[in-house]
Amino acid sequence: MSKPAAILPHDAATITAKSPAQWTDYLQLMKPRVMSLVVFTALTGFVASGGHQNLFIAIVSILCIAVGAGASASLNMWFDADIDAQMRRTRGRPVPSGKVQGADALALGVVLSGFSVMLMGMAANWLAAGLLAFTILFYAIVYTRWRKRSTAQNIVIGGLAGALPPAIGWAAATGSVTLNAGLLVLIIFLWTPPHFWALSLYTAEDYAKVGVPMMPVVKGAASTRKQILVYSIILIPVCIAPAFTGLGGPVYLAVSVLGGLVFLLLAARVAMSRAGDMPGERDTDGLYDVKTAAKSARNLFAFSILYLTLLFAALLVEHASGLRPLDLLS
Amino acid sequence: MTSSDPFNEGPEAAAARRRRNVFLALALVAFVVIVFVVTLVHLGGAGVSRPPVG
Known part of the structure; x- marks a missing residue:
């Protein structure tokens, strides 16, 4: 693996002025x-x-x-x-x-x-x-x-x-590693694109500046918004699936369905919005402080974190507390 | 150069280096302890499952 390109000269000047590294x-x-x-x-x-x-x-x-x-x-x-x-x-x-x-x-x-x-x-x-x-x-x-x-x-x-x-x-x-383990992997795998593309809709300027071909930079905001919706439509049934494979219980089923509906609603709002169309949609360096046009993307980004957390928390609580998984297919 | 600043890097940098070294030492000790206990756990399992002699 070769060393990446050097940090810019103005940063090199900054380096010498910094305090020593702490643990x-x-x-x-x-x-x-x-x-x-x-x-x-x-x-x-x-x-x-x-x-x-x-x-x-x-x-x-x-x-x-x-x-x-x-x-x-x-x-x-x-x-x-x-x-x-x-x-x-x-x-x-x-x-x-x-x-x-x-x-x-x-x-x-x-x-x-x-x-x-x-x-x-x-x-x-x-x-x-x-x-x-x-x-x-x-x-x-x-x-x-x-x-x-x-x-x-x-x-x-x-x-x-x-x-x-x-x-x-x-x-x-x-x-x-069983199929249920693979299902957990698939959930996070399908969750990542809508989660991160929602963020990249209002941080695309940064990626464009440094030449990273993030989806909104290469395909444009409109295409990214559509892909977010497509991935979300595929994601939600997969998130509900563990309730039918003996992995998730009633709490999981409720969280995955209700949260999934909210997720889809937010993804649809992103698809119908103009998020990512205008440059400079962030007010500060923070990830959540955005202008009106990007709020739908910001909301999906924030909710996606909550949704994944709740899904896994539901599984964790059910299995740690000994709640019987649903056996909906039998 | 003083004993607390062997690389003549200034008191702040020397103190930061000491803190990093202490942290590194603690991490190494923790690793050794973990390996020791893991070994005990595995040996314990083998001891329990070993058939009686004789």
Whole structure:
């Protein structure tokens, strides 16, 4: 993997003026907010599998998935430092802001990848370790290195890496991956494009500036809004499916149907809106402070996070509390 | 150069380096402890399932 293009000269000047790196800067390299979602979905996969693992092994397995996610995030920040420095959403990250050197981010990512995969193999099993290694390599190499800057389908491809943690948790608990584990993966995989494209509708300027071919940049806002709706229409039945495969119970069914309807309504509003048509739709660097035209996209982006969280929380609560899954097909 | 600033990088940078090193040391100790306990857990399972001798 070759080193990305250098950070812009004006950033190099900034680097020397920055205070020395704290350990919290290294923690930021691991994208702790993304890591928390990964831990949550992996934990759900682990618990929903019904596997019986030793509690300590269970904790170590989830820790390995968290560290593996952090490692791939660190590799991503190392490689993307040049474009991160130019985008409002990412310019404060540790490498572009000069708090951490790129080489240190690379080293952290490589070392943590090795430790997390090795420990997963020793503690749980080598299927889970293999899946974890695949996820890290897929995110760092296939998505970040090869596809992110070369195709408008980058989010669809990268979404696979974000979708795999429930399957890793499932494999860590049971030593196998079943169709229900695959269903959890499919939910996150199909959820990612409408979630991220909603965000990119009002951040497209940043991506265009740095040459990342995000869907609104390449195909335009109108096409992106249509694709968001199409993905949402496919997504919602898949989200409801676990209630019919012995995985989800009554709480899950209610959450997936009601939340799904709201999701579809918001996606339809995006499709009918002018979100992404006008430049400068953000008021600040924040992800939620947008002008009127982009509010429908902002609302879908925000609700998509809530919907996925509620879906997995429902599964987690049902399986942790011993609620019987629905057996709607029998 | 002082003992608390061996690389002559200034007090703030030296203090940050010390904090990072302490964090790294704690992480390594935690890793060793985890590997030790994981080994015990796996050995414990093997011990329980081992057939009686004789």
